Amino acid sequence: MELLEVKNLSKHYKAFDLQNINFTLPKGYIMGYVGPNGSGKSTTLNLITNICKCTEGEIRINGISCEEDAVAYKEQIGYIGDEFYFPNNFKVKNIRRVLQNFYPTFSAKKFDGFLQRWNLPEKKPIKDFSRGMKVMLMFASVLSRDTKLMVLDEATNGLDPVMRTEILQLLQEYVMDGERSVIFSTHILSDLEQIADYIYFIHQGRTVLYDAKDELIESYLLVKGEKSAVSSELEKALIGVIDNAYGFEALLSSDQAGLLGTEFQYEKPNIDQIVVHFIKDGR
């Protein structure tokens, strides 16, 4: 069963076009949405959360589009961005009250549980919270509601590795029951490396790659060697060659591994390396 369906999604701005984004995310899975700065990641996520309206295309969550039923659509979404979205002069109790009035499925009991778990002080003004505390407060507010899709836009930015690890575990807990899914964008691709089921990679508003993460990593080899040893056939097959004074590094589709002689070294790439070489290649 698909939880999130994105069909032929486009958004035209004066200086930027997001073009024809297509994917589905089944229930109970995590998708990493990757690409360099300005590639259209936030634009896509903002279209999903209906912060912006798309120029063309269709988005459905559990079969419901925002046009059909805006309340039911938005109730299903929990959003966390890289900027803190509660007013800074608030205290935790003000946020609790706002959420209670806004969202029918908000549970003050769950919320208080998270406050305790992460030691978030009730009486301190939020402007005195650290970045980490603010992020955890946003997570507390989202997780105390009955949402189906968590949308995270660079939510782990500026967090230390301990906290990032805690958040990754939270996301895995979130999808555990097989009914809820997560889509998240991040620059720290090692975060995605382990827990993401699917990777969607965009560059300059266009789709570069979209596949199950395991498939993606197995589809390519990271090749290193001396430039002089590269045959013309191999040269055509190499993706995003990066030269340095002593050799080169590039990607190669795994099914063309036969082109490699013993003079080359190769290994499994990580997501970072796949992204870097594809962008270098300009495809």
Next chain:
Amino acid sequence: MKIIISNQSELPIYAQIREQLKEQILNGQILEGSTLPSIRQLAKEVGVSVITTTRAYSDLETEGFIASMQGKGSVVLSTDNNLLKEQSLMRIEEGLTTAIETARTMGMSEEELLHIFKNLLER
């Protein structure tokens, strides 16, 4: 049951999980008839994707190590069933065939090859 994932390993993560479970099933650390954690439980505990653990389990199922039973989860099967033996036998034959072929292409005598084989056995 224990699973340790290495990012330095040549093996993809699903294969690391599969091989470690296989080893523990074969050496009796995981008992016949016991239930493995669910695919989603394992993914969360080990910190890998659900697709990765799904693949590890479906490989184990194909190879006859586990069976997924409705409502019970993934149950460890007896390791002395024929399918497993046959598969191991096939893998041994495959490995030896490769060795023999390599030896022939380089013109090695049977004696020399047997010598290597004996030496390796004594290791």
